[in-house]
Amino acid sequence: MSEPRKRLAPTLERVTFKTSRLAEFCGEKELVAQTGHAKEDWPLVIFKELTDNALDAAEEAEIAPEVNVEVSTEHAEIVITDNGSGIPAETVEGVLDYTSRVSSREAYVSPTRGAQGNALKTIVAMPFALDGARGVTVIEAHGLAHRIVFETDPVRREPRVFREISSSLVQKGTRITVHWPDSACSVLEAAEDRFVQMAEDFTTFNPHLTLSADWNDERVVDVPATDPDWRKWQASDPTSAHWYDAERFGQYMAAHIARDEDQGARGRTVRDFISELRGLARSDKQKAVLIEVSASGVSLASFFADGQPAVSSLLTACQQHTKPVAPKDLGLIGVDHLLEDCLAVGGAEESFKYRKQFGATTDGLPYAVEVAFAFCPDREVRRLITGVNFSVGIRNPFRQLGFAEDLSSLLTTAGPEPMSQSSSFCITRAPGSREIDGQFTMVRQRDDQGSRREGHQGLVYAAQA
Numbered sequence: 001m002s003e004p005r006k007r008l009a010p011t012l013e014r015v016t017f018k019t020s021r022l023a024e025f026c027g028e029k030e031l032v033a034q035t036g037h038a039k040e041d042w043p044l045v046i047f048k049e050l051t052d053n054a055l056d057a058a059e060e061a062e063i064a065p066e067v068n069v070e071v072s073t074e075h076a077e078i079v080i081t082d083n084g085s086g087i088p089a090e091t092v093e094g095v096l097d098y099t100s101r102v103s104s105r106e107a108y109v110s111p112t113r114g115a116q117g118n119a120l121k122t123i124v125a126m127p128f129a130l131d132g133a134r135g136v137t138v139i140e141a142h143g144l145a146h147r148i149v150f151e152t153d154p155v156r157r158e159p160r161v162f163r164e165i166s167s168s169l170v171q172k173g174t175r176i177t178v179h180w181p182d183s184a185c186s187v188l189e190a191a192e193d194r195f196v197q198m199a200e201d202f203t204t205f206n207p208h209l210t211l212s213a214d215w216n217d218e219r220v221v222d223v224p225a226t227d228p229d230w231r232k233w234q235a236s237d238p239t240s241a242h243w244y245d246a247e248r249f250g251q252y253m254a255a256h257i258a259r260d261e262d263q264g265a266r267g268r269t270v271r272d273f274i275s276e277l278r279g280l281a282r283s284d285k286q287k288a289v290l291i292e293v294s295a296s297g298v299s300l301a302s303f304f305a306d307g308q309p310a311v312s313s314l315l316t317a318c319q320q321h322t323k324p325v326a327p328k329d330l331g332l333i334g335v336d337h338l339l340e341d342c343l344a345v346g347g348a349e350e351s352f353k354y355r356k357q358f359g360a361t362t363d364g365l366p367y368a369v370e371v372a373f374a375f376c377p378d379r380e381v382r383r384l385i386t387g388v389n390f391s392v393g394i395r396n397p398f399r400q401l402g403f404a405e406d407l408s409s410l411l412t413t414a415g416p417e418p419m420s421q422s423s424s425f426c427i428t429r430a431p432g433s434r435e436i437d438g439q440f441t442m443v444r445q446r447d448d449q450g451s452r453r454e455g456h457q458g459l460v461y462a463a464q465a
């Protein structure tokens with residue numbers, strides 16, 4: 001008897017579809033994952049990230065930042081203008097390359113606001129993600145308007161992005177216009193109160209900032225700088241060898257080698273590389289390091305090719321020949337500015353208290369914490385202003401203090417009466433750490449981009465009491 005014929009089960013032949021990398025960026029779900037924020041928060045994400053960039057750009061150009069932000073729910077747009085150096089055209093081009101990150105800061109370890117080279121990429125994709133069909137953002141600088149358009153390719157049925165360049169009146173600084181889709185107008189309208197609060201909070205952390213904000217043509221925030229010459233640690237300040245571990249140092253080296261290759265530049269030597277580090281500008285210091293690791297006249301690429309032991313030995317030598325950064329060099333907002341700020345929100349001067357704490361973690365990373373408090377007789381609810389690295393959080397970064405309490409409840413239980421009517425500030429920053437001494441509790445948390453940032457950006461410190 002012949003064997004019964006086996007029934008062939010219907011099978012599905014799988015084909016691997018080539019999905020565009022761009023699609024990973026421009027859906028709502030993807031952008032929520034990238035930014036760590038639901039779409040209700042996107043107006044605030046746009047405002048925070050563009051203001052961070054504006055502040056960084058002005059500081060790098062060594063000018064006191066002036067930022068204006070205009071939101072119009074009628075014209076459905078968010079416009080942010082700054083007086084910085086102006087975003088270079090090639091940086092805008094790089095923003096549209098979704099296969100790589102573009103940051104002038106990514107490879108460095110330093111206490112800067114922006115460090116991932118991701119924010120602009122997510123922001124220009126937001127209008128499309130909200131609308132589903134088309135999204136437009138215009139970036140103007142150096143007399144050029146880059147109109148960035150996202151739309152769905154009708155044949156491939158996947159998103160595509162292109163850029164149209166025309167002339168612009170913006171010669172100085174940068175102006176970015178995010179065209180908010182009409183279909184998501186209610187999200188923009190609902191963001192008004194938090195937007196105004198965030199705009200004010202930015203001025204708390206930045207004594208050199210002049211910020212104005214207009215909501216539907218009405219000026220809602222208008223705060224002049226209290227100290228235009230105020231200085232903090234700049235993104236352009238040399239990075240310190242003491243802030244790297246061997247892995248990060250290797251990445252920093254590799255970024256330089258890759259950049260030289262991309263630009264077809266003559267590869268730099270180990271000496272060129274270390275000369276950019278803090279404390280190694282002098283040639284006798286460079287020489288001492290080079291002798292120690294036998295790298296005189298050696299190209300960085302061939303030194304790097306010797307692998308991790310070589311990288312580690314160079315890092316150790318650089319650390320031994322330089323001093324660690326003192327916490328006070330990170331910069332302080334300062335008691336004068338915070339007092340002025342407390343008074344501006346109705347704080348009673350006699351109740352004002354200010355404390356600062358400097359320190360270094362056991363891995364030798366410096367930190368500075370500033371806390372200010374004032375009783376506001378006329379306020380019904382507490383106003384809590386929190387931020388890290390001179391930037392404002394979209395959510396309170398001290399919501400979780402890591403020991404089952406949040407900052408608000410801590411203030412309510414531990415503080416003097418009537419805490420519910422007080423205005424209080426908790427301000428910290430640090431370039432990064434894994435541990436911190438007993439006075440402070442470290443909170444490792446997801447950052448505003450929704451991912452753990454390495455180094456300083458993902459770390460938040462909070463005063464324990």
Ligand SMILES: Nc1ncnc2c1ncn2[C@@H]1O[C@H](COP(=O)(O)OP(=O)(O)OP(=O)(O)O)[C@@H](O)[C@H]1O
Pocket residue numbers: 049052053054057082084085086087088091102103104105106113114115116117118119120121174
């Ligand atoms: N207003 C501006 N003026 C001058 N340059 C700018 C401005 N905004 C952005 N840039 C440049 O574009 C780069 C990319 O900005 P983006 O915000 O995407 O990344 P980032 O600030 O480096 O890091 P992060 O993703 O953490 O914000 C910046 O590193 C900076 O060089």
Ligand SMILES: [Mg+2]
Pocket residue numbers: 049052053113114115119120
């Ligand atoms: Mg940025």
